[in-house]
Amino acid sequence: MIPVEMPRYTSFKTLSDGSTGYYWTCPTRYRKRNCPYLSAALGVNLSQKDLHEAALIWNERLDGWLKEQSPFNEIDISKFGTVEWLVNSYLKHDAFLERVAEFSRPDYRRVLDRVCALEVTRSDTGTKARIGDAKVSNITVATATKIYTAFTEEGASRTAEKVVTYCKAMWKRMKPHHPEMFRQDTPNPWEGVTIKRRAKAVKGHVDRSVVYAYASKAVEKQRGELAAAAILAFEWLMRPSSIGAGYAAWTGYRGKSAPDKIIIGHRKTSERAEHPLEYVDEEGNVVELYADAERILKAIPQNGASIVCQRNGNLFGDGTRLSHEIRDFADKNGFADFTLDKARHGGMTELEESGLTEGQGRALSKHRTSGAYRGYAKDTEKRVLEATKRRFGIEDAPVDRTVSEQAFRTKKGQRSE
Structure with a gap:
């Protein structure tokens, strides 16, 4: 049934x-x-x-x-100059296609179509008017604010924020191509919309001990793919969507082209990251950097081309199946509230607790902007204590971190015994 x-x-x-x-x-x-x-x-x-x-x-x-x-999917020229025409033009234009990843494009279409379908009351006549039929040149700051307010009143605060963000970008990028269609007194009316502050939920994080306890339990229970997912999220800061879509392949782990590295991809930013797994110290010894992580990776079966995949070799895909299975396993094995997101946020927090500069942290996480990077690290007790100690000039015993450039060069194919 x-x-x-x-x-x-x-x-x-x-x-x-x-x-x-x-x-x-x-x-x-x-x-x-x-x-x-x-x-x-x-x-x-x-x-x-x-x-x-x-x-x-x-x-x-x-x-x-x-x-x-569809071969019949052409812009309706009878609506030339309207908001709906602008949306259709924008979503086909290089100004959009070259800046927005394919996976994110449907969300732009969904949000912008909702803007076009929205009906607001005209101040001059009191009648309802569809936004998509309005001329681009008639969209003022007041109109943009009405559109934003209509979404917030529906309880869709996050969508309302997307409306402003997407429309602001659309106005900015399309005006140089069709300047005659836009207002001259207000170049971008969406710049004048005031976004209401809202309490945003702060995602939690887990530390290294929890991540490896979870991974070890998953290996023990023959769920190696879940263990690998947790390690990839924490150590190499991969997003759950990248892990589920196969952006960490076995060929990138100590592969022929880079036997001393793990190479992964970041789907959202299209960045390729090469993380060294070892380095050579001043005495010529090979020092493993991710010994615990490699212990986990070597303990799991290679069911497919991707490090994280189902037992039949298929990827978990774009949906939330991998995240659901991670959480379900956690609930059944004593790891309350453990998620892939929390593992990744834990890794990002560890970067800050280690005292890395922002540049060093972004080199590891592959965040493109400072704003995107800064939102991940949590204000843990350790970070607060270290900041307080520095404030009062209290320092721990100095640690010699000087290593020559040659010491960090890896030797291709060399392994520790």
Whole structure:
């Protein structure tokens, strides 16, 4: 019996523990046309509302892709100069395609389509007007503020913030290409919208001891893929989406091209990171930098090309299946509230506790901006204590950290016994 009403392209199955898992799968006819969205795990024991919301994301992505593939998907010139025309132009323009990663593009389409569909009351006539039909030149700061307020009143504060961010970028990037369509008195009306402050939930973090205790338990229970995921998130600061999508391959771990490194990819920023696994000290000895992490990696089976994959070799994919399994295993094995996000945030916090400069931390995490990097490290007791000690000129016994440039050069193929 189907437990709930199933949205388009979704299915369910009973898992080994008796729970019900829900999945979204792209139809074969679209897979054959190279659709970038293949499948995703939506969650376990979902309510009707949660299932519809989880499936809606993937169905909207698929619908957006299908619309782009249609030979009849041309801009409606009868709406030339309107907000809807601007949105359609922007989403096809290099100003958008070269700056926004493919995985994030459906979210822009979803948010901007909601802006176009929004109806607001006109101050002059008191009638309702659809934003998508309004001329770009008629959008003032007051209008932009009305749009933002309409979303916040619906309780969608995060979406409201996205509306301002996406529209501000669209106005900025498209005005040089169509200057005659924009207001001259207010170059970018979205710059004048005041974003309301809201209490943002602070994500927690776990320290090194917890991460390795979790990983060891996962190896013991023959869930090596979960152990590897935790290590990749903590040590090499990978996002859960990058891990699940296979951005850490076995060929990048002590591969032929770099036998002394692990090479990973950061999906969100398209950055490639090469992390040294060892260095040569002044006496010529090879010093392993991630001995504990490598112990875990060497203990897990290679089920596929990716370090983290299912037992059948398939990736966990773009959905939340990997995160759900990480959390489910944690709950059943005494690691309350352990998540991949917390493991990564723990790694970022450790960078700051170690006293690294921001430049050094960003070199490891591959964050492009200071703002993005600074939000991860938590104000732990250790960080506060170290800051207080420095304030009063109290220093621990100095540690000789001077190592020559030659000492950090790795020897290809050399290993410690």
